[in-house]
Amino acid sequence: MSGERTVQLRVGRADEADALWVLRTRCVRELCSAAYPPEVIVPWSASPPPEHYRALLAGGGCVIAEDTDGVLLGYGVIDLAGNEIDALFVDPDCGGRGIGLTLMQAMEALADPARPLVLSASLNAVPFYRRCGFEALREESYPHPSGVSLASVRMQRRR
Numbered sequence: 012m013s014g015e016r017t018v019q020l021r022v023g024r025a026d027e028a029d030a031l032w033v034l035r036t037r038c039v040r041e042l043c044s045a046a047y048p049p050e051v052i053v054p055w056s057a058s059p060p061p062e063h064y065r066a067l068l069a070g071g072g073c074v075i076a077e078d079t080d081g082v083l084l085g086y087g088v089i090d091l092a093g094n095e096i097d098a099l100f101v102d103p104d105c106g107g108r109g110i111g112l113t114l115m116q117a118m119e120a121l122a123d124p125a126r127p128l129v130l131s132a133s134l135n136a137v138p139f140y141r142r143c144g145f146e147a148l149r150e151e152s153y154p155h156p157s158g159v160s161l162a163s164v165r166m167q168r169r170r
Contacts, residue, residue, distance in 0.1 A: 018110055020117055023073030023086060025065045031073070031086050031100075032060045038100045046134035051159050058157035064088070067097060074117040076101075076110050087114040094123050096130035115143050119168075127167040137164050144168050 023031065039056040047055070067073065072091050076084045085101035096118060101110045122128045131153055132140050141147075145166040153161040 017079050018076050018084060018108075018113060019079065020113065021075050021077070022071060023068050023075045023088075025069035027073075027075070028060050028065045028068055030083065031068075031075075032064075034083055034086065034102060035098065035100050038103060041103045043133055043135050047161070051161065054157040054159050055155055055161065058155065061156055064097075067091075072097070072121065074114055074121075076114055085110045085114055087118045089118040089121055091121060091123075094126045094128055096128065099136075111139060112143065127169050129165070129167045131163045132166050134162055134164070137166070140166050 036056050040052060043055070044052050067088050067090055070091060072089045073086060074089075075086045078084060083102065084105050086098070087096065087100075088098040089095065090097050096115075099111060099114055099118075101114070119128060128145075130140065130145065131151065132145075137147070145168045148165045148167055151163055151165050153163045155161050
């Protein structure tokens with residue numbers, strides 16, 4: 012994508028899970044490959060959306076960023092019950108435009124202000140989340156449904 016486009020936010024729907032997963036897969040392949048070896052990226056990027064993903068979207072926990080033509084620029088998913096950021100992906104061609112921060116702010120507005128907001132960050136995303144005010148709690152290994160173990164950092168942000 013070239014040029015600056017106006018970013019609009021809207022609530023995502025469960026029937027959009029597959030389209031959102033396409034962007035997620037592209038981000039895993041293009042952005043996460045800087046922090047993870049191919050033997051992790053290949054199965055991670057090949058995995059289908061988990062069932063809970065559709066439920067999170069159906070529950071109003073998805074914020075989509077798109078341009079005025081309806082082109083997907085990024086999205087975020089928050090597990091409202093757990094007060095946990097489940098996903099945040101921005102089209103690799105649109106990085107550095109503040110879309111991730113805009114999505115994060117929209118998800119924070121949905122979160123319970125009485126509880127810390129938590130997430131498990133992929134290694135390549137840790138600097139972004141630090142800029143958003145999250146603090147690292149611990150390094151962990153996330154057992155991904157694809158069978159690989161993803162090194163990640165558990166983080167939280169107190170309000």
